[in-house]
Amino acid sequence: MRLLDQDFELFLTQAEIESAIAAMARQLAEDYRGTCPLFVGVLNGCFRFAAELFKYYDAPCEVSFVKMASYQGLTSTGIVETLLDVSESVEGRDVVILEDIVDSGHTLQHLVTHFSDKNIRSFKIATLFYKPASYDKEYEIAYKGIDLPSEFVVGYGLDYNEKGRELNNLYILKNT
């Protein structure tokens, strides 16, 4: 499978991804029973994950989105800026962040800082994909869908230069 100038090969099928999402949704529903959590999806990558999650999360909740931008400068760590913020008040809420993937954890770090000092009742991260060998932050990730090797992937919401988000399966960069 080719996207722009790179070749990718199938890594995970839609069925494999979606069974991991269903399991996570059931776990979340159990853990948040009796509360009304505010789920905050991180755009653009989370759109597919979030839509699938709520097929199985059948309890009271609210859903909102944020959008971050990272700029890759001369250093390896990009600066992350908030482009779209949640319009709801987060004070006293149980917040669950929905991320497509946690790689270095740089974006996650920014989210944690962004939501701190807002008098939130509880704050947890749920990520569909996770690269354990790349993650070098202390922050504990409460919900992890599928562990991945530290290689570049596309599909199921994730992009390569904005291409490939619509793909139903997950593809990994082919080593040539």
Ligand code: IMP
């Ligand atoms: P971070 O390194 O954990 O800050 O990852 C930041 C962002 O980079 C993620 O939210 C994704 O949007 C993107 N990203 C990380 N790894 C991949 C990948 O393998 N494919 C596509 N996007 C990725």
Ligand code: MG
């Ligand atoms: Mg992302």
